[in-house]
Amino acid sequence: MGVIAVYREPLAVVAAPTVRHMPDGLSLSDMAAQMHGLPPEFWERGTICINGHAVPGGMWSVIRPKPASNGVPIEVSFHVAAAGGGGDDGGGKNPLAFIAAIALTVATGWIAGGGLQSAFGWSAFAKGTVGAYLAAAGVSYVGQLLLASLSPTPTSSEAGADTSSLKNAAASGNVLRPNAPIPRVAGTRKIYPPLICEPFAYFDGQDEVVEAVYALAGPHDLSDIRINDAPITAIGSIEVETREGWKGDAPLGLIERFARTESVRNELSPHSVSEEDGAVLDVGEGSVSLALPQPRTVVTRYDPDEHQLQFTFPAGLNKNAGDDKYRVPLRIAMRQVGSSEWINLPEFHYQAASQRGLRATLRLVWSDDPSATPSAASTEGWVEARSVCAGQTVAPTGDAYEADDYFYLGSGDTYLVNTNAFSTGLDNVALGHYEAQVVLDRALFTPARWEIRIQRGYAFKASDYSTLSYQLSGAVRDFYGYQGTTTPRIQQSRDGLSDSLYLMRSVSIWNEHPAPTDDCGYIAIRARNLTMDKVSVLASGYVKDWDGEAWANWTITSNPAPHLRDIIAGTLSAKSIPESIVDDAELVEWRADCIAKRYEVNALIEDKSMAEAAAIVASCGYGMLRQSEKWGVVRDHDRSAETPVQIFSPRNSANFQWSKAFSDVPDAFLVTYADEAQDYESRQITVWREGATGQLMEQVTYEGLRTEDEIQKRAKYDFDTAVYRSTYYTMDVPAEAIRCRRGSLVGVQHDMLTVRSGQGRVVGWEIDDAGDVSAIHLDDAVPFASTQYMEEVDDLSAVPDLSLLGLRTGVAIRRTTGAVTSHEVFGVSDGGFVLNFSPSISATGIDVEALAVVGGLSEEYGRFIVFDMAPKDDLSFTLTLVDEGSELFAA
Secondary structure, eight states: OOEEEEEOOTTOSSOOOEEEEEOTTOOHHHHHHHOTTOOTTHHHHEEEEETTEEEOGGGTTTOOOOOOTTSOOEEEEEEEOOSOOOOSTTTOOOTTTTGGGSOOOHHHHHHHTTHHHHHHOOGGGOTTOHHHHHHHHTTOHHHHHHHHOSSOOSOOSSSSOOOGGGSOOOTTSOBOOTTOOOOEEESEEEEOOOBSSOOEEEEETTEEEEEEEEEEEBOEEEEEEEETTEEGGGOSSEEEEEEOOOTTOOOOSSOOOEEEEEEEEEEOOOOOBOSSOTTBBOOTTSOGGGGSOOOEEEEOOSSOSEEEEEEEETTOBEETTOSOOEEEEEEEEEEETTOOOOEEEEEEEEEEOBSSOEEEEEEEEEESSOOOOOOOOSSSEEEEEESEEOOOOSSSOOOOEEOOGGGBOSSSOSEEEOTTTOOOOBOSEEEOSSEEEEEEETTTSOSSOEEEEEEEOOOEEGGGEETTTTEETTBOOOTTSOBOSSSOBOSSOOTTEEOOOEEEEEEEEEOSOSOOOSSEEEEEEEEESOOOSOEEEEEEEEEEEEOSSSEEEEEEOOOHHHHHHHHHHSTTOTTOOOGGGBOHHHHHHHHHHHHHHTOOOOEEEOSOOHHHHHHHHHHHTTEEEEOSSSBEEEEOOOOTTOOOSEEEOTTSOEEEEEEEOOOOOOSEEEEEEEEGGGTTEEEEEEEEOTTOOSOOEEEEEOOSOOSHHHHHHHHHHHHHHHHHSOEEEEEEEOGGGGGOOTTOEEEEOOTTTOSSOEEEEEEEEEEOTTSOEEEEEESSOOOOOOHHHHHHOSOGGGSSOGGGTTOOEEEEEEOTTSOEEEEEOOEEEGGGTEEEEEEEEOOTTOOTTOEEEEEETTBSSEEEEEEEEEEOTTSOEEEEEEEOOGGGGOO
C-alpha cells in the first residue's frame, strides 16, 4: 500500500486533511516538494513525522521510507506549528490566561496573581495557573462565567454596574477626553452621546446661547433627538444639524469653532464701605488697602484665536431704582505666563440705568490684520475706553494710568466715547452695547498662554462725570483708590446702589472646526436661553451586512454577526485584522442562526477594548470571539444532531483529568439593563434560579439586551451553565488535535468516564462481494456483548467480559477521511480483535491507523466541546473540554 502522506492546515476551517499515496523511493524532501498546500514557512519551521515520530530537518534528504514487510503502510505527516505558543508550564499556554485578562475585582487580581499560594502554600493555585484563575472566578458567579463559559455573560468588565450611558449627558459635562475613544452603537438604542468638545456658552445681547457638538464613531442613523426628554422639534429657539458619518460628508456648517471654558462665577470685589455711610471705607483695624477693589486674574489656554471675559450685573446697575445712568470702570492688563511685565489695556467704562440683570462681554481677538474701526455705545453698554487717565488731583494725589502704546495713535484725545460727539486717538478697540472688542496683533502679542488681570472701580453717576477732563464732580478722582487723609472715602456713596459685577466665565476660543473628520456621526446644537442637561438620540450603527456574496450591504441591523465582524475587521478599530483571515463562512452561518433564534445586540460600545466590545456583541448571540489564524466565533448552540470532528481515547491522549467548578451559584440575579419598553431607562429585575430556595443574590448588568424576555432567557442560560457545564476536562493530545479547534464538538472515551470502554487502531479489514466492509481487524482486543449474538454462541469463553451479557455494543470509527461514524457490532472473533458487521459498512475511509472506540451502543464516546487549546513545544496540545450541554437549549 506504499507510503501515505498527510497534511492539514493548522486549525483550518475545512477539517479534511490532504492525503496522497507516495511512490516508493522518494526522500522526505521529495515528498514535501510534491505535497500540495504546504505553506512557504514550512521550510523554515515545519516538521515531518514518520508514524508520529519527528525526523530532524537535516535528514529529510537522505531518508527514503519504505512500507513494512507485513504490508502495513508508512504514514508521513507534515506539520507547521500554529502561530503563537511557547511560554511556561512545559511549553504550553494557559488556556484561560487571555480571558482572565478581564478585570473582575481587586480580590480577583490578588487570587489570580498567586495570592492563595503565597498565603497558604497551595501549589495548585500558583500564579497564572488554571486553579488560580478559577479560584479568582469564585469571587462572583458572573466572574466565573466571564472566565469559563462558551458564551460569557454580556456584561462590562468594570467592577459594578456601568450605567454611565443610562444617565445624564449634560452640555456641561460628559466631554470626551483628548484621544479618548468615541462611543459606537451596535444595533439600536437610545443613548446620551458625549460632547466632542466643551460646550461653548456666550452672550448674544441679553440672551445666553450655548453651542454643543455630540459625536458617535462611524456612520449612524440618528433619530428622535431629545433635550431634557422633550422632542427637539417641540423646542423653540434652537438650531440643529446632523451628519450620519459617511465618507465625503460635508463638514458641519452650524458650528465651526470650539472653546475651553473656566467657569469663574465670582464677584469682582468693589470698595468695602461702612453701613453707616456708604462712602466711607470700612477699614476697621486693618490696612486701607484691604478695603480697596482686589484684582482678579484668569489665564487663557495656549494660543487661542479669541478670549472672552463674560460679565453680568445680576441686579442691574442703578441707584434706588432711579433713572440716572451709572458707570463702572474696568482696568485690564495682560502678560505672557512666565513674564513679569504687564501690558495695560485701555480703561473701559460700562454704563446703564437698569434694574434687570445685565450681560456684557469683553473680547480679546488675535488677528494677523489687527484693524478695528473705533466705535462706542451711545447711552448704555460699553460707552468709553481711554488710553490715558489722569492722576487723582485731590488728596492723596496719584499717578496717571496709561495703556500700552499699541492702543494710542499719537494724536487727538486719548479716549473713545460716542463717536458722534468726540474724535479719538485710540486704536484697535471697538465698543458696542453688549460687547467690547480689543484686536491684538499676533506679531506683537505672540501665541502663548496669557494671564489677564481685571480690576473694577467704584460706580459713579454718569451726569457727574466729564469725559473731556476725566473729572467727577469737578476733580480728577481715582476710581480704584480713595480720597481723604483722615477718613478714607470714595466720591460716590454706595447707599442704595446696585452695582454688583460678576465675572461669570473666562473662555478661550479657537476658530477651528470641532469636527474635522467625516467618519463620525455628529449632532450640532445651538440653543438660546436653554439649559441642555440631557441630550439623547435614538442611534443605530450602520454596518456592512451579508448580501449573499459579500459583506457589502450598508444597513442598520441588530444581528450580532455583522457587528462582530465590524469590530474585528472594520475601519473603526485601531487594530483591525485583515479581512483575509476572517472566517466569513462561520460568521454567515452564525448570522443565519441569530435570525432564526431572534438573537439581537443593542449595545453602546463605550470606552472598551476590541476584545471587550467583541465579547459583548458575541455573547448577545450566545457566542464568543475566536482568535486564531482564522478569526471567527465560537457559537454555542444545540449540537445534538452533529457528529464529532475528532475522537480521543487513551490511544491518542494522555494525562486525562477533570475538575468541578461553579461551587457558589446565586439563587437569583438582580439584573440591570436598558429597557426598550421604558424608553431605554435603566431597569432592574430579579431573575430566580429554578428550584432555588435561598436568598443569595448577585447583581449584574446585562449589556446589549433590551427586553425582559431576552434578560430572562439569558439569565436561565447562565444559571443552567452551572448545572450542565460545571466540569472541566483536560488532556494532552498529539498533533492530530489540529483537526479540532476552540468550539469544536469532539468525542472522548476513557475508563474514567464509563466502565465499558475499549480502543484500537485498524490494522486490516474484510470486504464483501459488494465492496463494503464486513469486519475490521484491530491491534487490541475490545469488550463486546450483544443479546442477539449471545443467543447464537455456545462458547461463552469467546466473550471477553461476561458482565456485559445482555447489552448491545457499538463502535465509533474515525475514518481517514476525517469522518466519524458509529455502527452496531454484530459479533466479535479472534478474542475481540475482529469486529463483525451485519449489514456491512461503507469502505470509504477505512484504512490502516483509523481509530475505533468501542462501548455501549449509542454510548461509544462522551460528547464534549473544546473550550481551549494550549499548544506545546512538541507539536502537541493541552485541550480543555466542557460537556456538550445540549440541555441548555432544550427550551
